[in-house]
Amino acid sequence: MENLRGKTAFITGGASGIGLGIAKACAAEGMNIVIADMRKAAIDEALEYFKSSNLPAIGVELNVTDREAYKSAADSAESAFGKIHVLVNNAGIGCSSGPLWSVSHKDADVAVAVNLIGVLNGVQEILPRIIAHGEGGHVVATASKSAIVTSAGTGLYNITKSGVVAMMETLATDLQGTPVGASVFAPGGYITNLGQSSAAVTAAMTGVAPPAPPPGMAGGIPDSWVGLVRDPLDAGRRVVRGIKRGDLYILTHAEFKAGWQSRADAITRAFPDETPNPRYSEVFPFLTGNPIYGKQEQVPALPTE
Numbered sequence: 001m002e003n004l005r006g007k008t009a010f011i012t013g014g015a016s017g018i019g020l021g022i023a024k025a026c027a028a029e030g031m032n033i034v035i036a037d038m039r040k041a042a043i044d045e046a047l048e049y050f051k052s053s054n055l056p057a058i059g060v061e062l063n064v065t066d067r068e069a070y071k072s073a074a075d076s077a078e079s080a081f082g083k084i085h086v087l088v089n090n091a092g093i094g095c096s097s098g099p100l101w102s103v104s105h106k107d108a109d110v111a112v113a114v115n116l117i118g119v120l121n122g123v124q125e126i127l128p129r130i131i132a133h134g135e136g137g138h139v140v141a142t143a144s145k146s147a148i149v150t151s152a153g154t155g156l157y158n159i160t161k162s163g164v165v166a167m168m169e170t171l172a173t174d175l176q177g178t179p180v181g182a183s184v185f186a187p188g189g190y191i192t193n194l195g196q197s198s199a200a201v202t203a204a205m206t207g208v209a210p211p212a213p214p215p216g217m218a219g220g221i222p223d224s225w226v227g228l229v230r231d232p233l234d235a236g237r238r239v240v241r242g243i244k245r246g247d248l249y250i251l252t253h254a255e256f257k258a259g260w261q262s263r264a265d266a267i268t269r270a271f272p273d274e275t276p277n278p279r280y281s282e283v284f285p286f287l288t289g290n291p292i293y294g295k296q297e298q299v300p301a302l303p304t305e
């Protein structure tokens with residue numbers, strides 16, 4: 001989707017952090033912005049930027065797990081700007097940590113509801129509207145580097161974000177031949193409000209306040225992280241570029257490439273050393289490969305501004 005000017009982007013979790021970075025980058029392309037977020041105060045604060053820069057933007061209060069509210073939010077966006085062209089399913093929470101056998105049922109339910117079903121709700125409510133108007137469009141969902149290289153102790157987060165990767169790969173496959181594309185955004189570390197917003201969202205949805213952050217993590221980042229975690233505007237620029245290029249995967253930190261490579265190599269080595277039956281791919285070509293993978297081109301370095 002090369003020309004974004006005058007088109008409308010509906011961005012969940014757009015009131016803060018990466019979502020707000022994406023909203024600002026989309027606005028810089030001349031798009032109308034719909035910020036859909038659960039936290040009203042954060043929406044109001046975010047809208048100040050667009051008002052003061054004279055950029056077209058509205059806010060809608062939405063919990064992405066609420067399907068009825070999603071419909072009203074999409075209706076409000078269309079009332080304001082006519083059509084939605086780009087859906088950015090970015091709302092998400094940092095989940096309760098610890099090994100999977102130790103996390104509570106409540107935390108598991110909320111993680112899956114927000115990070116996975118919340119994304120599916122966006123696809124089911126908004127994608128049919130994008131397909132119906134016929135002007136073309138794009139769907140992006142924010143997964144995480146955690147779906148590319150998993151880490152210990154973050155099982156709930158890893159499984160929900162891995163589901164988002166599978167969802168967007170499947171969507172890109174199902175949308176082939178249409179003027180609508182799909183990408184998965186799998187960022188590394190950015191400086192955002194994820195700790196605070198996840199605590200607020202989890203408390204609102206479970207009635208239980210999550211544990212306090214570890215000492216030294218409440219009000220910022222440890223010194224050793226400085227220069228390694230990035231400004232959300234960088235994320236926004238990469239997402240906009242990915243939409244325009246039609247990338248299947250929008251990635252951020254080359255530091256994770258070796259970890260991914262070792263995962264891909266491990267899976268390759270785990271296939272039994274046996275000769276494949278050539279008839280298998282003749283009879284089941286849709287199981288043995290997927291043409292969307294071959295379409296992903298090499299992504300160049302992001303130009304410095």
Ligand SMILES: NC(=O)c1ccc[n+]([C@@H]2O[C@H](COP(=O)([O-])OP(=O)(O)OC[C@H]3O[C@@H](n4cnc5c(N)ncnc54)[C@H](O)[C@@H]3O)[C@@H](O)[C@H]2O)c1
Pocket residue numbers: 012013014015016017018019036037038039042062063064065090091092093094114118142143144145186187188189190191192193194195196197198201
């Ligand atoms: N910050 C990072 O380093 C990082 C890395 C990888 C992936 N991510 C992902 O990026 C996305 C954005 O997070 P962020 O880091 O910018 O944090 P953030 O807290 O700055 O932004 C997240 C926003 O999502 C909103 N939100 C949460 N649950 C919601 C719900 N149920 N309905 C509607 N809105 C909801 C919050 O209110 C908040 O405004 C998340 O999906 C997160 O998992 C973040």
